Amino acid sequence: MDSTLLLAGLAGSAFLSATVLPGSSELALGGVLLAAPQLWLPALLIATVANSAGSLTSFWLGRRVPPRPLPPRAANWFARFGPAALLLSWVPLLGDALPLAAGWLRLPWLACAAWIAVGKFARYAVLVAGMLWLGGAR
Numbered sequence: 001m002d003s004t005l006l007l008a009g010l011a012g013s014a015f016l017s018a019t020v021l022p023g024s025s026e027l028a029l030g031g032v033l034l035a036a037p038q039l040w041l042p043a044l045l046i047a048t049v050a051n052s053a054g055s056l057t058s059f060w061l062g063r064r065v066p067p068r069p070l071p072p073r074a075a076n077w078f079a080r081f082g083p084a085a086l087l088l089s090w091v092p093l094l095g096d097a098l099p100l101a102a103g104w105l106r107l108p109w110l111a112c113a114a115w116i117a118v119g120k121f122a123r124y125a126v127l128v129a130g131m132l133w134l135g136g137a138r
Contacts, residue, residue: 003036003039006031006032006035006036006039006043007032007039007042007043007046009028009032010025010028010029010032010043010046010047010050011046011047011049011050012050013025013027013028013050014028014029014046014047014048014050014051014054015050015051015053015054015057016054017051017054018050018051018052018053018054018055018057018058018089018095018096018099018120019054019057019058019096020058020096020100025047025050025051026127028047029043029044029047029124029127029128029131030127030131033128033131033132033135034131034135037131037132037135040128040131040132043128044121044124044125044128047120047124048117048120048121048124049117051090051120051124052113052116052117052120055086055089055095055099055116055120056099056109056112056113056116058096058099058100058103059099059100059102059103059109059112059113059116060103061100061103062099062100062101062102062103062104062105063103063104063106064103065103065104067104067105067106070101070104070105074101078101078102078105078107082107082111083102083107083108083111083112083114083115084115085098085102085115086098086099086102086112086115086116086119087115087118087119088119089115089116089119089120090119090120090122090123099112099116
């Protein structure tokens with residue numbers, strides 16, 4: 001299969017998977033690595049950027065909602081960790097809500113974008129390393 005098509009499909013899956021829409025960018029990334037393991041670096045970078053962009057779309061949508069007080073537990077959590085809480089934006093279900101809440105709380109977007117990208121990159125790097133290791137162990 002054409003590498004451009006593989007990477008474009010990965011980008012679409014990664015972007016949509018970071019929104020409230022259902023999806024599994026991990027499966028798409030695994031599929032790319034099985035089909036073309038030599039594409040590990042572009043696949044890692046594309047998955048990270050596209051998934052981060054999806055989370056930033058949720059962040060932007062959160063900014064569109066008029067601010068209101070959060071429940072005390074959530075407000076305390078964001079007050080304690082701030083944008084660094086978005087390091088967990090890769091976690092299934094919880095991760096979809098965190099960027100939305102961060103936007104709603106008007107947290108600084110650049111710091112949020114950085115923490116989102118670090119979390120997404122770390123998750124995908126572990127997946128890529130595991131896939132390459134398993135592939136090399138055959």
